[in-house]
Amino acid sequence: xxxxxxxxxxxxxxxxxxxxxxxxxxxxxxxxxxxxxxxxxxxxxxxxxxxxxxxxxxxxxxxxxxxxxxxxxxxxxxxxxxxxxxxxxxxxxxxxxxxxxxxxxxxxxxxxxxxxxxxxxxxxxxxxxxxxxxxxxxxxxxxxxxxxxxxxxxxxxxxxxxxxxxxxxxxxxxxxxxxxxxxxxxxxxxxxxxxxxxxxxxxxxxxxxxxxxxxxxxxxxxxxxxxxxxxxxxxxxxxxxxxxxxxxxxxxxxxxxxxxxxxxxxxxxxxxxxxxxxxxxxxxxxxxxxxxxxxxxxxxxxxxxxxxxxxxxxxxxxxxxxxxxxxxxxxxxxxxxxxxxxxxxxxxxxxxxxxxxxxxxxxxxx
Amino acid sequence: xxxxxxxxxxxxxxxxxxxxxxxxxxxxxxxxxxxxxxxxxxxxxxxxxxxxxxxxxxxxxxxxxxxxxxxxxxxxxxxxxxxxxxxxxxxxxxxxxxxxxxxxxxxxxxxxxxxxxxxxxxxxxxxxxxxxxxxxxxxxxxxxxxxxxxxxxxxxxxxxxxxxxxxxxxxxxxxxxxxxxxxxxxxxxxxxxxxxxxxxxxxxxxxxxxxxxxxxxxxxxxxxxxxxxxxxxxxxxxxxxxxxxxxxxxxxxxxxxxxxxxxxxxxxxxxxxxxxxxxxxxx
Numbered sequence: 018x019x020x021x022x023x024x025x026x027x028x029x030x031x032x033x034x035x036x037x038x039x040x041x042x043x044x045x046x047x048x049x050x051x052x053x054x055x056x057x058x059x060x061x062x063x064x065x066x067x068x069x070x071x072x073x074x075x076x077x078x079x080x081x082x083x084x085x086x087x088x089x090x091x092x093x094x095x096x097x098x099x100x101x102x103x104x105x106x107x108x109x110x111x112x113x114x115x116x117x118x119x120x121x122x123x124x125x126x127x128x129x130x131x132x133x134x135x136x137x138x139x140x141x142x143x144x145x146x147x148x149x150x151x152x153x154x155x156x157x158x159x160x161x162x163x164x165x166x167x168x169x170x171x172x173x174x175x176x177x178x179x180x181x182x183x184x185x186x187x188x189x190x191x192x193x194x195x196x197x198x199x200x201x202x203x204x205x206x207x208x209x210x211x212x213x214x215x216x217x218x219x220x221x222x223x224x225x226x227x228x229x230x231x232x233x234x235x236x237x238x239x240x241x242x243x244x245x246x247x248x249x250x251x252x253x254x255x256x257x258x259x260x261x262x263x264x265x266x267x268x269x270x271x272x273x274x275x276x277x278x279x280x281x282x283x284x285x286x287x288x289x290x291x292x293x294x295x296x297x298x299x300x301x302x303x304x305x306x307x308x309x310x311x312x313x314x315x316x317x318x319x320x321x322x323x324x325x326x327x328x329x330x331x332x333x334x335x336x337x338x339x340x341x342x343x344x345x346x347x348x349x350x351x352x353x354x355x356x357x358x359x360x361x362x363x364x365x366x367x368x369x370x371x372x373x374x375x376x377x378x379x380x381x382x383x
Numbered sequence: 384x385x386x387x388x389x390x391x392x393x394x395x396x397x398x399x400x401x402x403x404x405x406x407x408x409x410x411x412x413x414x415x416x417x418x419x420x421x422x423x424x425x426x427x428x429x430x431x432x433x434x435x436x437x438x439x440x441x442x443x444x445x446x447x448x449x450x451x452x453x454x455x456x457x458x459x460x461x462x463x464x465x466x467x468x469x470x471x472x473x474x475x476x477x478x479x480x481x482x483x484x485x486x487x488x489x490x491x492x493x494x495x496x497x498x499x500x501x502x503x504x505x506x507x508x509x510x511x512x513x514x515x516x517x518x519x520x521x522x523x524x525x526x527x528x529x530x531x532x533x534x535x536x537x538x539x540x541x542x543x544x545x546x547x548x549x550x551x552x553x554x555x556x557x558x559x560x561x562x563x564x565x566x567x568x569x570x571x572x573x574x575x576x577x578x579x580x581x582x583x584x585x586x587x588x589x590x591x592x593x594x595x596x597x598x599x600x601x602x603x604x605x606x607x608x609x610x611x612x613x614x615x616x617x618x619x620x621x622x623x624x625x626x627x628x629x630x631x632x633x634x635x636x637x638x639x640x641x642x643x644x645x646x647x648x649x650x651x652x653x654x655x656x657x658x659x660x661x662x663x664x665x666x
Binding site: 121 | 554556557559560561562563564565566567570574575578579
């Protein structure tokens with residue numbers, strides 16, 4: 018077990034003028050489950066590979082347990098990796114796959130047998146140890162890949178989208194299993210994914226990357242409730258946040274519509290216009306009272322039911338001149354018992370305390 | 384009910400017939416000379432020259448086969464062929480695999496230059512280097528020795544190139560996984576890379592065996608007698624002594640020369656199956 022530190026770690030690929038990872042500063046605590054998330058090409062896998070030693074570090078340093086491992090070979094870092102495609106050795110049985118690293122490290126045969134048996138027990142692979150990967154299902158291969166990592170009892174687990182090849186249902190159950198396993202083993206884990214749901218449900222903390230740059234580090238709740246910019250706000254949460262651009266500020270309030278005025282935090286003094294973010298669940302259908310500057314009328318364009326939830330795609334009415342919304346519509350989550358239907362005109366109550374305000378550059382105003 | 388054929392079905396049947404016709408043609412072109420060698424080696428001497436040709440040996444005789452042994456030192460040539468082919472195959476496969484491994488997986492300065500050099504050497508025809516090689520080998524006093532025949536033929540540009548390209552086609556993740564699992568280069572090669580490479584390696588081995596078994600020009604220049612000359616040289620000698628009037632023993636010798644290669648081919652070809660990486664990556 019160990020803490021991991023990235024100090025200005027940068028990776029520029031040959032024949033590229035822009036770094037894939039740009040001066041990443043990141044501290045991961047001992048035993049922490051850190052999820053690195055971002056859209057494809059944001060540098061999350063490259064960061065992980067720099068930690069694992071599979072990718073050279075162009076400048077900056079990577080430390081494990083306070084030791085600078087920047088120039089070390091992967092085998093000398095005591096890091097285990099679970100690959101997206103599992104990367105099992107096809108000619109070896111599941112058991113041999115798990116034992117391979119221990120054998121290479123010169124661990125005694127008895128010790129190997131004990132540790133493989135223990136890992137197999139934890140992952141419920143006991144029956145499958147003699148099978149070759151070709152005779153295993155996708156979920157079983159995934160577990161063997163996990164087993165190969167845990168038998169080594171390394172300082173750090175690196176996981177590169179280990180669930181992306183599983184079907185949706187298996188992904189949800191394996192997600193919980195991995196998180197539980199990590200808690201139980203207490204091994205520092207860096208987990209890369211493009212799936213914000215995995216990030217929100219698994220991580221102790223989450224790092225959001227974009228174009229090789231760190232956007233925000235925080236607990237899932239922090240990222241959701243206090244995103245530092247519109248990118249993080251839009252990336253975390255599904256369906257994504259509704260963003261209204263070019264909202265004029267009058268008397269310290271962002272005037273989205275005549276009936277919807279959002280008070281700016283003190284830091285927003287002096288801004289002429291802002292971007293306002295409203296989460297789909299930050300809205301209710303209002304009663305008949307006039308409200309307190311928290312009303313927005315909207316027409317329902319479409320209704321999406323997921324069974325448990327109902328999302329209405331709405332077109333806001335009466336917005337202040339010049340205000341635009343990203344995408345064709347706003348998404349609001351409504352009580353499924355309300356009988357909302359297409360074409361209906363609704364008066365919505367916006368929870369003002371949950372609304373987010375960003376400056377014209379997209380940086381959060383707090 | 385009447386069966387109605389869709390137009391697509393009819394045309395696919397037609398193209399399949401065309402395919403078989405093409406196959407048949409190719410088989411005839413390849414098989415006919417081989418068949419001719421075989422039946423002529425089993426004919427009596429006058430029957431070989433009769434016109435119109437007889438497609439079946441009648442009467443059947445194996446005299447030509449016993450004549451091979453009395454005409455030249457066939458077993459000596461066979462022994463030499465086995466020694467030369469076996470040594471060259473072992474050397475070339477080992478060197479080819481090791482150099483390909485280095486070129487595919489190890490990072491070292493000048494790697495692409497080395498590769499360029501290897502590919503470049505593929506483009507130089509053997510005949511061009513014969514004279515300088517001869518001068519060098521004669522100077523070393525290696526004429527009429529196995530060393531003199533084997534060493535200059537032991538270069539492996541083709542095998543290096545073939546195996547390197549195959550190694551590069553292996554899933555990168557597995558190589559990285561082995562790196563993370565602390566596998567050293569030899570263990571990585573033996574336990575991870577080669578188990579995924581048998582079909583290509585066997586194809587490479589087979590090509591090498593056939594190639595070296597059929598070596599003619601260089602051994603002919605190097606060898607003076609049956610002490611080191613391989614079968615193709617021996618066959619040529621047999622042809623010199625018998626061929627102009629008596630083709631039977633020459634063709635019988637040819638059949639005997641082909642036979643071991645044919646058996647090796649039949650034994651190895653079923654191992655040249657694909658699918659060794661099944662289950663390695665993805666689900």
